[in-house]
Every structure is written in C-alpha cells, then in structure tokens.
C-alpha cells in the first residue's frame with residue numbers, strides 16, 4: 001500500500017466519521033422542511049413494484065451511451081454512419 005493510498009484511507013475515514021456524526025442533523029432538517037414526507041408520498045404513489053421492475057429491465061437491456069459511441073463511427077470517405085464493427089465501410093467499401 002502506497003503512501004497516497006494510506007492518505008486516502010485516512011481522509012476517507014475522517015470524512016465518513018464526520019458524515020455519520022452529522023447524519024441526524026441532516027435528517028432532522030430534511031424532516032422539518034418536508035422533504036421526507038414529500039418523497040414518501042412520491043414513493044408510495046409512483047414507485048410500485050411494476051415500475052421498479054420496468055426501470056430495472058430498461059437499465060439492463062438498453063445499451064449505455066458509451067457502448068453506442070464505441071460502435072457508432074463515421075466513414076472518413078463517404079461520411080456514412082457505421083453502426084457495426086468492421087474494417088470496411090458498407091457504403092463505399094473503403095477501409096475505416
């Protein structure tokens with residue numbers, strides 16, 4: 001373990017202790033201004049089991065933007081959109 005890693009561990013431990021020590025203050029403040037009741041209402045009304053299942057399925061099934069960005073290239077010769085991996089352009093046949 002390097003010195004930088006040890007410093008990060010100590011700083012993270014101190015930050016965690018500070019957050020845990022002030023957690024009740026933050027929770028009481030959120031309760032006082034009504035955020036807790038509002039979020040409980042939204043959770044009861046809109047986050048049903050079906051909604052959570054659909055959201056989880058969409059998060060698993062839909063590709064992320066990074067994956068789309070990796071596969072979506074443009075040909076340098078004809079500027080065609082290349083959605084699949086390959087060495088040659090499907091439109092003009094030039095090497096990508």
Ligand SMILES: [Zn+2]
Pocket residue numbers: 075076077078079080089090091092093094
């Ligand atoms: Zn091309």
